[in-house]
Amino acid sequence: MKEKIELLMEETGCDRGEAELALEMCGYEVEEAVRRIPRLLRDICALKGKFLLPSKNQHGLVLVILNLKTRNVLRARAVMSYDPAVCAVGLDEEWFAFEKHLYGCRLWDGSLPAESLEVEQHLAAHFRAAPPETFERLREASSEVASKELAEPLRSLFGEGGLSVRLKKDILDLGQFQSLRKAPTPTARRDKPTPPVEPAEDLLVLKIALEEDLEGVPAPELRAGDLVFARIVDGRDIAKYLARLFGGLTASGPVPIEAPVEAVESVSDGVLVRVRFAVGVAGDVVVPADRRLKASRGGGRGDGSWWRRFFKG
Incomplete structure (x- = not known):
């Protein structure tokens, strides 16, 4: 035992x-x-927020997803725009639907890519540096109280007292977070019960390059949950579209996007690394084993292979 x-x-x-x-x-x-453990661990906190800067007539959406147990930042997404329609999405939407709308808004007229990226980086840095008490408060806090935790870093970034924030907090179990979409409901039959159908994720894998750092993490020592800086270098039209959507493509070319490592695999010519950009979108690259990468350690634990997982939602 x-x-x-x-x-x-x-x-x-x-x-x-x-x-x-x-x-x-x-x-x-x-x-x-x-297989059952993910449904028991109710440690995932999703903060879905809308904010308004009245003095600049700028509207924004933010999505922050935290693991309250490990105190890791799993998502930090934002969009800012002059178009108030970005805030038309409901705060009761599930996190991945909210994230999908947020990404779509980045392509609208009036969006502010540089400011959006700045908000993301500021929120991620804020929660990574937050003390344990912050995560403990968020576990029990109402949405109204949790909105103050989000408003604080936004006000420090914008320096504007007139900032207004609306927020919805969801506490999810690990299985809910890992299940990126709902399984179809099987049709029940009286004579023979139908086993539940596990949802399959439609995954688009992009070609990427990772930022190197002479003082960084050796490629073979990367692990799932680490944060790396990836450039989308895929030449396909869909890849360019998504790179722009994620804030990874500017007029001067690709720029690095901070993304979590999903899995690492040793291969004959180095280390195969997969990163996750969003629901249904990942990136792969083979890195020579002697390279060091710009990365920060996460608290996630992976099995080293994305086709052999314990947790499938």
Whole structure:
């Protein structure tokens, strides 16, 4: 029993109490408990917000997703625009639908790409430097109280007392966050129950390049959850469209986008790295093993391969 608990803790990153509960629920079958754990860990906090700068008539959307247990920033997305229609999306939308709308707004007339990127970077830096008490408050806070946690870094960035912020806070379990879309509801039959259908993600993989740093992290030491700086160098039209959408393409060419590492795999000519840009969009690159990359450590734990995952939502 002790060995099963320790194995489950090691494989999933859960604590002892969560491991014991999962094993008890699954008849002490470790494999089933590994699949069940994501639904028990309600540690994901999604902050979906709208804000207005009255003095400049600028409207904005922000999406910040945090792991309250590990205190990691999983998402920091923003768009600013002169067009008030960007705020037409409802705060009750699920996080990935909200993110999709946010990205779409970046292509509208009146959008402010440089300012949007600045907001993203400022919010990410704010929450990475936040003390543990901030994450503890967010776990129990109402949406109204949580809006103050988001308004603080925005006011420090804009220096504007007239800033207004509206926010909706959702607490998700890990399985909800990893399930990027809902599974279709199977048609029930009286004579034979239909097993649940697991949703499949339509994934577009782009060609990318990673920023190097002589003092950075050695490529073989990258792990899932680390944050790297990726340039989209894919020549396809859809890739150029998405690069512009993500803020990674300007008039002077590709610019690096901060993105989380999803998986790392050793290959014959180096290290194969996959990063995640958004729902349904990832990037792949093979990096020579002797290179060092500009990266910051995350707290995520990966299995090293994106086709062999324990957590599939």
